[in-house]
Amino acid sequence: MSDKPILFEELDPSPRLLMGPGPVDVYPRVLRAMSTPLQGQFDPQFTQYMDQVQVLYRQVFETDNQQTFLVNGTARAGIEACLASIIHPGDTVLAPIFGRFGHLLKEIAMRSGAKAVSIETEWGKVFTADELETAIKKYKPAVVAISQGDTSVTVKQPLKELGELCKQYDCILYVDATASLGGNALPIDKWGIGIVSAGLQKCLSGPPGSSPISFNDEIVARILERKHTEAGIRPAGVKDADGPIIQSNYFDLAMLMDYWGPDRLNHHTESASMLYASRECARILLEEGLVACQARHQKTAKAMRAGLVAMGLKLFGDQDNLMDNVTGIYIPAECGNGAAVRSDLLNDFGIEIGTSFGPLDGKIWRIGTMGYVCRQANVLRCLSSLEMVLKRHGFTTKQCAGVDAAYSVYENG
Numbered sequence: 001m002s003d004k005p006i007l008f009e010e011l012d013p014s015p016r017l018l019m020g021p022g023p024v025d026v027y028p029r030v031l032r033a034m035s036t037p038l039q040g041q042f043d044p045q046f047t048q049y050m051d052q053v054q055v056l057y058r059q060v061f062e063t064d065n066q067q068t069f070l071v072n073g074t075a076r077a078g079i080e081a082c083l084a085s086i087i088h089p090g091d092t093v094l095a096p097i098f099g100r101f102g103h104l105l106k107e108i109a110m111r112s113g114a115k116a117v118s119i120e121t122e123w124g125k126v127f128t129a130d131e132l133e134t135a136i137k138k139y140k141p142a143v144v145a146i147s148q149g150d151t152s153v154t155v156k157q158p159l160k161e162l163g164e165l166c167k168q169y170d171c172i173l174y175v176d177a178t179a180s181l182g183g184n185a186l187p188i189d190k191w192g193i194g195i196v197s198a199g200l201q202k203c204l205s206g207p208p209g210s211s212p213i214s215f216n217d218e219i220v221a222r223i224l225e226r227k228h229t230e231a232g233i234r235p236a237g238v239k240d241a242d243g244p245i246i247q248s249n250y251f252d253l254a255m256l257m258d259y260w261g262p263d264r265l266n267h268h269t270e271s272a273s274m275l276y277a278s279r280e281c282a283r284i285l286l287e288e289g290l291v292a293c294q295a296r297h298q299k300t301a302k303a304m305r306a307g308l309v310a311m312g313l314k315l316f317g318d319q320d321n322l323m324d325n326v327t328g329i330y331i332p333a334e335c336g337n338g339a340a341v342r343s344d345l346l347n348d349f350g351i352e353i354g355t356s357f358g359p360l361d362g363k364i365w366r367i368g369t370m371g372y373v374c375r376q377a378n379v380l381r382c383l384s385s386l387e388m389v390l391k392r393h394g395f396t397t398k399q400c401a402g403v404d405a406a407y408s409v410y411e412n413g
């Protein structure tokens with residue numbers, strides 16, 4: 001070791017326009033909120049902010065659920081908290097898989113002690129209500145765990161019918177809304193969704209690192225059957241429940257309810273800057289209005305897709321069930337696996353787009369138009385830059401066709 005400390009230079013990331021499948025550019029207001037001075041977690045003003053976050057996210061999830069709060073960690077922290085807390089060891093959990101994140105849900109269910117079963121459909125398609133009903137009848141799951149929008153395939157599973165099915169067959173519906181919340185409708189009470197989790201880094205346009213969740217009273221009762229309070233904080237006279245202890249301490253929703261509830265029973269140290277970010281993300285969304293924000297995502301996706309098609313590119317996935325915030329396109333043969341195009345877009349134009357995973361790795365590009373990024377200027381910038389880069393890679397489009405088509409969506413609807 002040398003005597004001199006190794007410091008590196010001060011952070012100075014190159015400016016980027018993040019138009020991949022997420023994370024995306026963060027709203028400046030959210031960045032400002034994150035630099036707000038911290039307070040202690042027992043400060044009455046801070047606990048008031050925690051209460052406000054609950055009120056805000058009830059509106060975001062369109063729910064009356066008392067239990068609506070944040071799990072600290074990225075979206076998969078929220079998934080783990082939900083699944084680890086609702087799955088009793090040996091429960092059957094059905095994970096319908098239509099992309100990468102269905103596999104993730106199945107795996108987390110399995111790690112949480114479930115007998116995890118799945119049905120699969122080709123990536124890019126979603127399930128019909130009949131297919132889901134057949135699987136529910138066959139497996140009789142305690143829980144159905146599904147993503148609303150699976151970013152890896154850019155399609156969105158209709159959930160209303162699934163909510164009705166879960167009610168009919170008496171199973172819990174858990175939804176991973178990480179990639180869809182804010183840009184796509186998700187009225188959880190109306191659709192019979194028992195428990196849901198999300199993330200900030202997609203349509204909410206915050207940084208990754210906080211997972212808003214919500215669950216209804218039926219789920220609360222189920223979780224309380226397994227409530228074991230950490231010995232060092234357990235109030236006198238409080239007895240543990242008879243059910244098996246929830247495997248994870250950090251993701252124990254029984255204890256998190258006490259932390260966020262009026263008892264304020266200490267658990268972790270709330271991640272204050274992420275709480276500020278989550279609060280501001282919700283304020284921005286609600287200020288715009290849920291419906292207006294969804295409409296903005298729909299219009300922007302429509303303009304982006306019109307532009308891509310006009311450039312001669314082929315859209316990926318079931319066109320009747322596309323997510324409103326991310327678009328998949330087949331990589332043209334001239335561009336190989338598409339990596340060089342992505343790298344030129346990034347290095348020459350400062351725009352990030354993504355490919356996908358598994359069978360779609362190097363086969364499709366994914367272009368996100370979410371949250372702060374979901375704007376006309378970015379659609380035009382992305383289409384015109386892509387036109388230039390594609391040309392240099394041997395795929396020529398009619399000049400300005402993409403930008404013209406996008407303009408026409410904005411001008412004529």
Ligand SMILES: Cc1ncc(COP(=O)(O)O)c(C=O)c1O
Pocket residue numbers: 022074075076077101147149150151152176177178179199208209
């Ligand atoms: C649908 C879906 N679920 C879960 C995740 C995992 O989120 P995180 O990386 O924030 O843990 C993602 C991330 O892209 C996602 O798109």
